[in-house]
Amino acid sequence: MSRLSSLSSGAKFVGQIYLERAFTAYAAHVRHDPIALTSLRRYQADPYPVYDLVRSRGAMQPTRLGNWVSASYGICNDVLRSRQFAVKGEEPTGDDPVPRDLLDLSLLALNPPEHTRLRRLVAPAFTPRRMATYATKIEQRVGELLDTVDSRGGFDLVSEFASPLPISVIAELLGVPDVDSEAFAEYGSVIAGALDGVRSVGHLRRLMAAQRQLSRIFDDLFELRRHEPRDDIVSSLVRQQNDEITPEVIAPLCRLLLLAGFETTVNAIGNGVRALLANPEQWRLLVEDPSRAPQVVEEVLRYDPPVQVTARVSLKDMELGGVQVKENQWVVTLIAGANRDPAVFADPNRFDITRTSSVEHLAFSGGIHYCLGAPLARLELAATFRALAERLPQLHQVGKVKMRRATAIHGPQVLPVAG
Numbered sequence: 194m195s196r197l198s199s200l201s202s203g204a205k206f207v208g209q210i211y212l213e214r215a216f217t218a219y220a221a222h223v224r225h226d227p228i229a230l231t232s233l234r235r236y237q238a239d240p241y242p243v244y245d246l247v248r249s250r251g252a253m254q255p256t257r258l259g260n261w262v263s264a265s266y267g268i269c270n271d272v273l274r275s276r277q278f279a280v281k282g283e284e285p286t287g288d289d290p291v292p293r294d295l296l297d298l299s300l301l302a303l304n305p306p307e308h309t310r311l312r313r314l315v316a317p318a319f320t321p322r323r324m325a326t327y328a329t330k331i332e333q334r335v336g337e338l339l340d341t342v343d344s345r346g347g348f349d350l351v352s353e354f355a356s357p358l359p360i361s362v363i364a365e366l367l368g369v370p371d372v373d374s375e376a377f378a379e380y381g382s383v384i385a386g387a388l389d390g391v392r393s394v395g396h397l398r399r400l401m402a403a404q405r406q407l408s409r410i411f412d413d414l415f416e417l418r419r420h421e422p423r424d425d426i427v428s429s430l431v432r433q434q435n436d437e438i439t440p441e442v443i444a445p446l447c448r449l450l451l452l453a454g455f456e457t458t459v460n461a462i463g464n465g466v467r468a469l470l471a472n473p474e475q476w477r478l479l480v481e482d483p484s485r486a487p488q489v490v491e492e493v494l495r496y497d498p499p500v501q502v503t504a505r506v507s508l509k510d511m512e513l514g515g516v517q518v519k520e521n522q523w524v525v526t527l528i529a530g531a532n533r534d535p536a537v538f539a540d541p542n543r544f545d546i547t548r549t550s551s552v553e554h555l556a557f558s559g560g561i562h563y564c565l566g567a568p569l570a571r572l573e574l575a576a577t578f579r580a581l582a583e584r585l586p587q588l589h590q591v592g593k594v595k596m597r598r599a600t601a602i603h604g605p606q607v608l609p610v611a612g
């Protein structure tokens with residue numbers, strides 16, 4: 194690209210960002226458009242009233258960009274499992290949730306058969322049986338981190354515990370040596386923020402820099418493991434490299450595994466501790482019986498999941514939830530809203546760790562893109578809630594929680610606690 198055309202497309206991009214912002218603000222404040230509302234700061238802290246509003250208007254609601262949105266469990270579940278929907282349409286519509294040229298989301302942006310082929314390569318590393326062999330290591334890591342916090346004086350649960358735990362776990366699984374937790378946390382939050390769209394030129398610059406850094410880390414690691422393979426995911430991927438499984442395919446997959454492996458779990462820990470401390474009777478139930486931890490995990494993921502929303506594009510014209518969906522139209526599935534659908538979960542706005550439900554929440558999505566790391570996430574979360582209840586039974590919040598400025602990924606950025 195010539196310097197002139199790159200400058201002019203840069204200026205166009207900047208213009209687009211600010212126009213989009215103004216349009217969103219107008220749609221939120223004046224038109225009360227649900228998707229635009231979720232990007233307002235007050236709803237980023239508590240988006241659930243918006244989801245209730247969407248659901249109260251009907252199972253399928255039109256969006257300002259000519260697509261559909263749903264907070265109904267039945268619709269979200271069907272759309273995520275249906276083969277008549279995909280994560281990538283035949284043609285980009287311009288409304289695709291994530292700009293394809295800015296972020297390569299690997300598995301999350303691939304349809305079968307490419308998706309099937311790639312998922313098969315890494316799935317063996319994440320089976321519940323394989324994961325169980327990590328349980329002791331995870332418990333140890335949880336213990337080590339809790340040994341270092343100043344629980345009496347108070348500490349930030351996010352930066353001192355919730356963030357370093359999953360970063361070290363996924364880095365070890367992948368085989369990334371010498372992990373710089375703080376740098377990874379920064380890359381994670383910049384890239385996860387881009388799932389909502391790029392907010393500013395500064396954000397775009399940070400996004401590009403984070404992607405470059407991660408590419409560099411993995412390029413070096415591929416080279417290392419080609420010569421010195423170990424029992425880790427990167428070594429296994431490098432070994433399976435062939436004409437179709439090229440470094441151009443493996444690199445985005447590793448970046449996804451790394452980021453999906455911690456950005457979600459960090460927020461799930463934060464959301465979980467927040468919910469437990471805001472409901473002291475539930476915290477007491479856990480303290481009295483820490484073996485309730487796995488049940489706590491499921492209720493946390495139902496009540497306040499870290500991934501709030503995903504989307505699918507229709508592969509053909511169809512009738513759904515009483516409306517006509519056209520081929521290449523997106524359905525935005527508000528999975529966090531589906532988890533509070535009163536048609537499926539009794540008294541859904543109540544956080545209740547004793548809840549028994551035969552229906553699984555949608556925090557890990559559904560269908561072929563169901564979270565590959567769910568068994569790992571469940572282990573990390575259960576080990577965390579159990580250890581906190583056993584070691585810090587007096588845990589309580591000591592300062593103001595600061596929530597992330599993001600919509601798709603939801604959770605506290607700072608959560609001061611003591612115990």
Ligand code: HEM
Pocket residue numbers: 300301302312363449450451453454455457458461498499500503504555556557558559561562563564565566567569570
């Ligand atoms: C509480 C923690 C987690 C939550 C709530 C979560 C949530 C999700 C969701 C909602 C999706 C699917 C998105 C869609 O359908 O469009 C997904 C996919 C995925 N997750 Fe997780 N995740 C978590 C932890 C993890 C961990 C620890 C890993 C480990 C590497 C991981 C790896 C992945 C991968 C690779 C995919 C893509 C699967 C595919 O497209 O086939 N996740 N996750």
